[in-house]
Amino acid sequence: MLNPPLLSVNNLEIAFKLDEGLFRAVSKVSFELEAGKTLGLVGESGSGKSLTALSLLRLIPEPGSITQGEIKFNGEDILKFADKNMRALRGNNISMIFQEPMTALNPVLTIGEQIAEALTIHDKATKRDAQQKAIAMLDRVGIPDAALRALDHPHNLSGGMRQRAMIAMALICKPDILIADEATTALDTTVQAQILDLLIDLQHEFNMAILFISHNLGVVSEIADDVMVMYGGRIMEASPAPLLFDAPQHPYTQVLLSTLPNPALRGQPLTVIEGSVPTRYDLLAGCRFAPRCNRAIEQCMAADISLVDIAPNQRSACINMAGQ
């Protein structure tokens, strides 16, 4: 029998209880994560990419909740886990790094204490042992004088060093899955390059799966093996990274890529996507992108279009694609 995938998400729906009714922020989201591979998740603000990530840790903020679907980690549905089992999973098997390390780190604890905390909780390590391991991990993520830096508080470190400390904290329990939500967005370009190299190195070393979320298509193209594009709470396209960037299939992916400055078209007007994302995109009957799509036909507004295989490993949610 085949081993179950490390993580498989099936038909996920995340909804918020609002005064005017249920807002289905994310729906029909299905994907898998594989050990040692990086899945890039791209989309503009409000596309549901961060909610999708938070659902893997069951950390959807109130009044939202996961209203449908399953999230199977090693074959077991974590949505059925008791809170206690869920806590054992967080940080230990699935951990996360955030965009802004200054708000994600605790300002009153030293860096070393925060990193060691996960070990004392999950591995029941002694304080001394945990501290030693924390220093070793700080060293591994490229912080010089790790033993001294472990005694610093977050405000003593530079932005890049704080991000390294947060990576050390996320990796101290050697998780199977690392979620990086805009993890390099706040960093300088040259520091971003260093952090990306570090993540790739650590992935090889620990054989982690990485879910890498970013609105920066360039960064995703440099780190992801596969890429998922979200718009209006749905997956529009999911393909291996080289295919997605060289031969995008969905009209949204195509137009999104064409809006980027291109050296060959210096000074020329860039492609724009007319209109904006409607606030209640979940009320659209058809394709979420149809109102802004230049290839939309009548059926696009009516039919609920799902993601279908258009080639091996390549999925797209567009009526113009074969088979729809």
Added chain:
Amino acid sequence: MTKNSAQPLLEIEHLVKHFGLKSPGIFGRSRGTVHALNDVSFAIQKGETLAIVGESGCGKSTLARVITGLHQPDFGQITYAGKNLRQNIQMIFQDPFASLNPRLTIGDIIAEPLIIHKLGTPAERQKRIEEVLESVSLQKSDAQKYPHQFSGGQRQRIAIARALISEPELIIADEPLSALDVSIQSQILNLLMKIKAARELTYLFISHDLASVAHIADRVIVMYLGQIVESGDCESIFNNPIHPYTQALILAAPAIGIGKRQKSTLIVGESASPLAPPTGCFYHPRCPKSLDSCGIEAPTLSPALGENNSHLVACPIALNDRNLTVS
């Protein structure tokens, strides 16, 4: 002196700006000096788009603030060829959620430069508001609305409308795209190019995003820790970067089409604190090419051989290597 046609619109000479850091309280102890700008000189020609690129702490935003008069320089001279510097230089800021007063209507926000500079009658102002809203593709009726009723991209259009209303000659845009979504960035970049052509504007475009700089700029200045390390035509800088920092910056910029990244970092560590810049060349502790002399002698901007002499580089070692291969 007769007016030279090649006289730049704005000339900046030996600009120095340091900020003293002090612990709180009147007896607060000095905690050192931030060297935000160190001897920065350049000129902006009328009608060009000059981009300033660099990472955080390189002084690019301080530069914008000194030019617009929001900070006084400690030393140096700013010569403006036009009439009234304050009225003819306007600024667009990074965050359109922070730069618009939430309690004013769009009309009041946009009219503020006219009111401050005492331009026009109320009726004329009203007409100008409507014109300028249309020129940034917003509706006349939007003047009655408040900032919270607009998306990020629309707010940036409002900020651009405010900058345009006093008909300035020079617009300083400080990271005008970086708070916006990818698809909105192209709209705003297009708008900036369109109004520049229509109004014969001059831009000082400050950004860390090399792709948009390469798209819009005529000339580029690269700054590091408050100093210019390289400057030249946009094509020279991007196709033929000479300073090791410029090379590292261009290599580090994420790009589509090169596939999964190979470990390629040319640059180690992070920018030193502007509180305590290194001796000699400020970049030498991170530079793969640095020699012992780099820590002693501060380099000066010198023309690169084999280029038109507008390509300036502050690295004698890179220039020497290059001159050996050119000649």
